Amino acid sequence: MTTQTGQPGGAATGRATLKDVAHRAGVSVPTVSRVIAGNYPVASATRRRVEKALRELDYVANTHARALRGHGAQTVAFVLKDVRGPSFAEVAHGIEEEASRRGRLCLVCVSGGDPARELEAVHLMRQQGAEAVILIGSVRDDEPYRRQMSAIARSLHQSGSRLVLCGRPAPGDSVPATVVEYDNEGGAHAITSRLLAAGHRRVLFFGGDAELTTSAERLAGYRRALSDFGVPFDAALVEKVPFDRGEAYLSMRARLHRDRDFTGVFALTDAVAAGALRALAEAGLSVPRDVSLVGFDDVPPATDLRPQLTTVHVPYEEMGRTAVRLALDRRGDGPGVPEQHVLLGTHVVVRESVAPPPKAD
Known part of the structure; x- marks a missing residue:
């Protein structure tokens, strides 16, 4: 049996295994385990080959995540800038409601607006086996952003997860990500x-x-x-x-x-x-x-x-619910095949703070 990486021994999801890494590096499985654990002497040249194979195959080694998946604990992760923002709180509430309705746990990470911390949180959630990783918050829509989001989306896709961007632009048409925006x-x-x-x-x-x-x-x-x-x-x-x-x-x-x-x-x-x-x-x-x-x-x-x-x-709550629904349904957890890109409507709520301008004296 072969994985999507073309190496023997992998799972149907395309998630790389120790055998895949060993085959790529030309070493034994125990040697790969020693390099990952870091608690046993390995020749420098061999270590470099194994580390290169780990990077190329985007290998995820996390015993805790595997144990969680074995016991059926399924999670959805939400990475945001600040939990105190009212709009973020509304989205988080929608995510939690929909995740709970589908029997998932909801994990929340705070980046503080630091792209490096956001990336660390994404990697952590990938290692923990989250079914979807949802990012929200304004960004600079430039080439570095698109490259990074494309890499994250493909990395999550390879591990069987899904990147969801809320209120953010799509990184590209061929990128395996779900985008939920509002007008x-x-x-x-x-x-x-x-x-x-x-x-x-x-x-x-x-x-x-x-x-x-x-x-x-x-x-x-x-x-x-x-x-x-x-x-x-x-x-x-x-x-x-x-x-x-x-x-x-x-x-x-x-x-x-x-x-x-x-x-x-x-x-x-x-x-x-x-x-x-x-x-x-x-x-x-x-x-x-x-x-x-x-x-x-x-x-x-x-x-x-x-x-x-x-x-x-x-509709912030609806955006959160939609993000979870699309991410999970695209993975076969629900009826039908939803759209990859959704644009939610907005509307004006008229209250008391507008009047004609005062007349000039």
């Missing part, structure tokens, strides 16, 4: 249009980093709405702000000290909107009488703010 640009276009339809012509784009995919897509929607309403784009009305309530407060306070050259604010998240609202209130400005304010996400604090926030609803 970021469409939501930004709709919420900006809400302000423009109310009469605002100076709308501050507040939050995010245009080099990252989430912010870039929302900026594209904002600019498209301006174009549709015949309003020229003004780069001076784009304020780069981290997706953090405290940072948003400080940035809006600094902006107001310089100049209030806007009548409306499109905050890129509800948390950013909350920070902006605090700074506006401290400056003696009323929302929406003096300044209209909108957000994006429709998670707390959208309904806790006063006034309640007009914002874009993102």
Whole structure:
């Protein structure tokens, strides 16, 4: 019997075995075991051949993971930037619900936004035999990102797992990954249009980093709405702000000290909107009488703010459930063959934070 690597002795999934590595390196199976364990002398040249074969075959050695699989413990892994983010929490809840419904355990890893830590978490989850590894969070959609995601996807696929990207771009058409996105640009276009339809012509784009995919897509929607309403784009009305309530407060306070050259604010998240609202209130400005304010996400604090926030609803829980469903169903754990790439819709939720701009004195 041969594996997908073309070597004898492997499993039908394509997961490399000790025999595969031994055959590739031209040594015995016990020698491979000694190199992996690192507790027995092995000649340097032999060790290098074995280590090269391990890398080439992408061999996973994890006794604990094999024991877990033998006892039927099945897991889904979720790697995110920060567990405190409301949108991430909503996705995590959807993942956990769907995983639990299908009899899986849900493992959560936090990367802190560090790509190296994210990669370490992926490798760990692969070693633990997770059926799916779900990544979420904005990225720079460049060639290094696509190469890394392609390598991760193929490595997981070879081990019988599945890479799922939530709210991230697909690394390529031929890459064995599942992508679940939401209509970021469409939501930004709709919420900006809400302000423009109310009469605002100076709308501050507040939050995010245009080099990252989430912010870039929302900026594209904002600019498209301006174009549709015949309003020229003004780069001076784009304020780069981290997706953090405290940072948003400080940035809006600094902006107001310089100049209030806007009548409306499109905050890129509800948390950013909350920070902006605090700074506006401290400056003696009323929302929406003096300044209209909108957000994006429709998670707390959208309904806790006063006034309640007009914002874009993102189906984060559904995104989490969809991620698990697609990953597992593609592996034969359910009826039918789902799509590899899903785009979920967004919509504006109208509340109390938008009004026509104040009339000039």
